[in-house]
Amino acid sequence: MPEILVQYEAEIWSSIGETFVMVGVSILAAVILGLPVGTLLFLCRKGQILENKVIFSSLNLLVNIIRSFPFLLLVVFLIPFTRFIIGTAIGTAAATIPLAIIAIAHYSRLVEQSLLDVPKGVLEAAISMGASVKEIIYKFLYVEARSGLVLGLTTSIISFISYSTIMGVVGGGGIGDFAIRYGYQQFKTDLMMYMIIIMVILVQLIQFIGTTVSRKIDKR
Amino acid sequence: MIKLHNVTKKYAHFRAINSVTLEIEEGEIYGIIGASGAGKSTLLRIMNLLENPDEGEVVVNGQVLTNLTSKHLREARKSIGMIFQHFNLVANKTVFENVAVSLELARFPKEDLRNRVVECLQFVGLENFISKYPAQLSGGQKQRVAIARALANNPQVLLCDEPTSSLDPHTTGEILDVLEKVNQRFGVTIVIVSHEMDVIKSICNRATVMADGAIYDTISIEPKRMLGTDDSPKYFVEQLTKDGGVDHA
Numbered sequence A: 001m002p003e004i005l006v007q008y009e010a011e012i013w014s015s016i017g018e019t020f021v022m023v024g025v026s027i028l029a030a031v032i033l034g035l036p037v038g039t040l041l042f043l044c045r046k047g048q049i050l051e052n053k054v055i056f057s058s059l060n061l062l063v064n065i066i067r068s069f070p071f072l073l074l075v076v077f078l079i080p081f082t083r084f085i086i087g088t089a090i091g092t093a094a095a096t097i098p099l100a101i102i103a104i105a106h107y108s109r110l111v112e113q114s115l116l117d118v119p120k121g122v123l124e125a126a127i128s129m130g131a132s133v134k135e136i137i138y139k140f141l142y143v144e145a146r147s148g149l150v151l152g153l154t155t156s157i158i159s160f161i162s163y164s165t166i167m168g169v170v171g172g173g174g175i176g177d178f179a180i181r182y183g184y185q186q187f188k189t190d191l192m193m194y195m196i197i198i199m200v201i202l203v204q205l206i207q208f209i210g211t212t213v214s215r216k217i218d219k220r
Numbered sequence B: 001m002i003k004l005h006n007v008t009k010k011y012a013h014f015r016a017i018n019s020v021t022l023e024i025e026e027g028e029i030y031g032i033i034g035a036s037g038a039g040k041s042t043l044l045r046i047m048n049l050l051e052n053p054d055e056g057e058v059v060v061n062g063q064v065l066t067n068l069t070s071k072h073l074r075e076a077r078k079s080i081g082m083i084f085q086h087f088n089l090v091a092n093k094t095v096f097e098n099v100a101v102s103l104e105l106a107r108f109p110k111e112d113l114r115n116r117v118v119e120c121l122q123f124v125g126l127e128n129f130i131s132k133y134p135a136q137l138s139g140g141q142k143q144r145v146a147i148a149r150a151l152a153n154n155p156q157v158l159l160c161d162e163p164t165s166s167l168d169p170h171t172t173g174e175i176l177d178v179l180e181k182v183n184q185r186f187g188v189t190i191v192i193v194s195h196e197m198d199v200i201k202s203i204c205n206r207a208t209v210m211a212d213g214a215i216y217d218t219i220s221i222e223p224k225r226m227l228g229t230d231d232s233p234k235y236f237v238e239q240l241t242k243d244g245g246v247d248h249a
């Protein structure tokens, strides 16, 4: 193992740990809240079973606004909210709040898009069989859209990793922050390169898993 | 079994269905035919309230569907099967799961579910395709799965929207045989929308001709199979040459 990695081993591991916490919370937020928000966006569209212009337009606007913020400004903008929730705006825990919010907005849009790919006829068949809204969602929509949902989550996770790299500004830490502070700012270019390699491997791995799983569950 | 009374359906200011009244008897195979855009599908979809009419009353099996709460409407729909031109199977569910889901929706007892699914698949001749996915089936096989799915809950009515319009004539004949068997074996009232005259003549006891969202005429007919289930090369050659003058090149 290269000398410099041995020298910084402890810091590297803790920065990897921080990245995992930040990305992990983002994934949870995406699945627990982004999935329902995206589903609601889809269902409230014109011509869909819960068609509702007010809910659709407001959610749509909210998601667009969050997504159009330059992420760094979103982090700053959310500082009061973060402080209210976490008690502080600094540190890894605080960093998870803006990450969770962008995660919800990001994944909900991809969920909406995946659900739009489900043939309308399948939902009509579901309705004709007397399925309730909940049954339509769980027994038809998610089943038919599952590979798109997985692929979307994969894309999202990779974006979350990217977003997490700038959380150094609020002391969030993580691999990206480590690479900037030790590698870039202290001119340890080799250390920076190693961190980038770790990120590349991580992204490749996630993409590989995501693509494989989505292909496996796609029977269309 | 099905009564529509002064039913009107508007899309913006366009009347897709214009004050239609009709009655379909129990056990009938009832055809609806007409040009594209005549309103056949819309009329059929009104029979299970997939389209909500703007005016008029829809009565199926003694229940006024247009007066039901959404919960009761969902219950009522479980005894109104429906099949479609493009089958509308769930591509990510196996043949078994596609049929099973309709039973699950009706809270069919779990312990009997498997047997019931197999029974339905046997009826349509697909018991050997249980664990296949729709993508692995031919069009005719997909429509059989859809029929099994629609029959699983012992419906009183089966609504068919162009059920054979994406199938070749031979497969069309086979599907019509299955529908006829459904009608005879279980007494299911069948409503079949088609733009193909041969389909209607093959299977219906009565047929309504639609034009511009209204009923043009309704005729009682003696069903006579127009579509051979013969798909031997000899039959094809006979058909090609029967009106004379074709060379065997």
Ligand SMILES: Nc1ncnc2c1ncn2[C@@H]1O[C@H](COP(=O)(O)OP(=O)(O)O)[C@@H](O)[C@H]1O
Residues within 6 Å of the ligand: B011, B016, B034, B035, B036, B037, B038, B039, B040, B041, B042, B043
């Ligand atoms: N959702 C809709 N919105 C607007 N117009 C529609 C809609 N559905 C059907 N129509 C119109 O209603 C008429 C009847 O359609 P349809 O019942 O599908 O005809 P058919 O099945 O006889 O071909 C057509 O002119 C069609 O364009």
Ligand SMILES: [Mg+2]
Residues within 6 Å of the ligand: B040, B041, B042, B162
């Ligand atoms: Mg039609």
